[in-house]
Every structure is written in structure tokens, then in C-alpha cells.
Amino acid sequence: MTTLPALTYVKGHGTQNDFVILPDTYAQIEFTAELTAALCDRQRGIGADGVLRVATAGALVAEGVLDRLPDGVSGVDWFMDYRNADGSIAEMCGNGVRVFAHFCRSAELVDSDHFTVGSRAGGRPVTIHRADGVDAEVSVAMGDVVLGGPSKTAVAGLHLVGEMVDVGNPHLACVVDGLTPDALRALDLTAAPDIDRTAFPNGANVELVTPLQPSDVDGVDFHAWMRVYERGVGETRSCGTGLVAAAAAALASVDRTEGTVGLTVPGGDVTVSLADGRAVLRGPSKLVARGELLAGWAD
Numbered sequence: 001m002t003t004l005p006a007l008t009y010v011k012g013h014g015t016q017n018d019f020v021i022l023p024d025t026y027a028q029i030e031f032t033a034e035l036t037a038a039l040c041d042r043q044r045g046i047g048a049d050g051v052l053r054v055a056t057a058g059a060l061v062a063e064g065v066l067d068r069l070p071d072g073v074s075g076v077d078w079f080m081d082y083r084n085a086d087g088s089i090a091e092m093c094g095n096g097v098r099v100f101a102h103f104c105r106s107a108e109l110v111d112s113d114h115f116t117v118g119s120r121a122g123g124r125p126v127t128i129h130r131a132d133g134v135d136a137e138v139s140v141a142m143g144d145v146v147l148g149g150p151s152k153t154a155v156a157g158l159h160l161v162g163e164m165v166d167v168g169n170p171h172l173a174c175v176v177d178g179l180t181p182d183a184l185r186a187l188d189l190t191a192a193p194d195i196d197r198t199a200f201p202n203g204a205n206v207e208l209v210t211p212l213q214p215s216d217v218d219g220v221d222f223h224a225w226m227r228v229y230e231r232g233v234g235e236t237r238s239c240g241t242g243l244v245a246a247a248a249a250a251l252a253s254v255d256r257t258e259g260t261v262g263l264t265v266p267g268g269d270v271t272v273s274l275a276d277g278r279a280v281l282r283g284p285s286k287l288v289a290r291g292e293l294l295a296g297w298a299d
């Protein structure tokens, strides 16, 4: 690994799905899988579920990190160059977009509460409902949510059939009949789920979801609880794209394609609204710390 210069970082999370945010406007950091894994390591690095490099989309194309601008992304947009804790690259990260947008707003990289965040899955328009230097509430237009039919998995000692859901990245959302929030909490999610590699040649994030219950919150139709085992990470306390997949699969299980679902994960609460095959994810973001990675720390 080439010796890195000192770098400023910010640590943040969205419902406790946590990220190291690395501002790198001109995409000058040589971002290897080893560097990401070291940064995310909770003993030898900062510790996180993933890394969000903050660069302009144009700079990432100029530096060869991206082959081209994804749909809906322009060269001047801020691009969330997302990496999983194991160093793999994923197309999208729903919690990451909220935290990324919050960072961009609080660092004054943008001067509006409405802007587009670039991702490998395409442009993701965001709305910042409120923000200060620490806390924010952000909605993300998550784009198309495509149901792909049933697929089997063995996870947490259960043999389940879930719904394949494409939210820009791949998910298997398993709505488990009769699963209570307490029983969900008690499951052992330490081992990676077995999934059908023909259906998911690039792997998948696997969600365990309780059946929908009616919600007593104004404007919210249903409520459900979810846990997730993320591709490239392991169990995390939340996954934004997974929450969208879970809401879509849970609505489909009651023969609905539209509606607003409140969801609770170990790290907090979000809301997902589905209409016309597209989703909006709304939830919190917290910026926790700003620091400096010392030159040579990763050698």
C-alpha cells in the first residue's frame, strides 16, 4: 500500500449503520480494498460498516474510478463512492446517501436542501428536512424498486423463501410468517446466509422481516421490524436499501404495491413510501466526529 498523506475524515451513521466519510473532491486517494478494510477495521482503523468517499462525479470519471457518469448524475454532482467494510464496491447505500447528503450540507459543499447525490446505481435526489452540524432528517428518492420473484435461503437456522428485490443493489427480503419482534431479536445472525448463487451471482443482502402490522402513526399505513445480513459487511444495525426491499416485499405479501411503512431496525426507525414502483426512504443522520488520519497509519 502506498503511504498515504494525513487525511481529514468524518465519522457518521444513519440508524447506526456507520461510515467513515473521506472528503476527496478531486479523487486523488488511491482507494484499494486493503485501505477500505483497514479504515473499517474496529481495532486497527477508525471502524465502520463502510466508507463514503466524497468526490465530484466528474473527477471520478477523469481519474478512471468510474467508466462513465451513471444515469441521472452530472459531472458537478457530489458522488458517494461507497465501499463495504471488506473493501468490495456496492452500487448503492441508502443510509449512506442520507449521511453523505448531511455531510455535504454541513460542510457547505451544497447551498440547498434539495440536490442530487451520485451513486453507481444512478442519481439519488435528496431533501434535507432539517439539519445542524450533528443531526439531520433526510429523504432520499431511491429510484426503481424491482421485485424479482422468490428465492430460497438458509439463515439464522431457518429455511426460508424470500423475495428478490433490486434497489440498485441486490436483496433477498424474507417476510417470515408469525415472526414477532422479540423472536426476530433473538435470532443468531452471526453466520452468512446461504443464498442461491445462480439467482445472485454477485451476492446479496438478506433481510429478515416481520409481517406488517397496522400503524398508529399519522400518514403511515403499516409497521414492521427488520434485521439484515449485509453483503461485504455482516450483520449491521440498519441497511437503507434493505429497508426499502423489506417494505416492498412486505407490501407484496399483502398484495399491495403502494403504501407507507414504518420500520424498526436495531439501530432506529425509518419510513419507506412506495408508489409507482419507486421508493422514498426517510430517516435520520448523525455526524459523530471529525478527525485526522495520520500520514502512514495504514503502512
Ligand SMILES: N[C@@H](CCC[C@H](N)C(=O)O)C(=O)O
Pocket (backbone or CB within 6 Å): 017, 050, 084, 089, 090, 091, 092, 093, 094, 095, 096, 169, 170, 205, 230, 231, 232, 233, 236, 238, 239, 240, 241, 242
Ligand atoms: N448499508 C447500505 C447498503 C450497503 C451496500 C451493501 N452491503 C451491498 O453490498 O449491496 C444501505 O444502507 O443501503
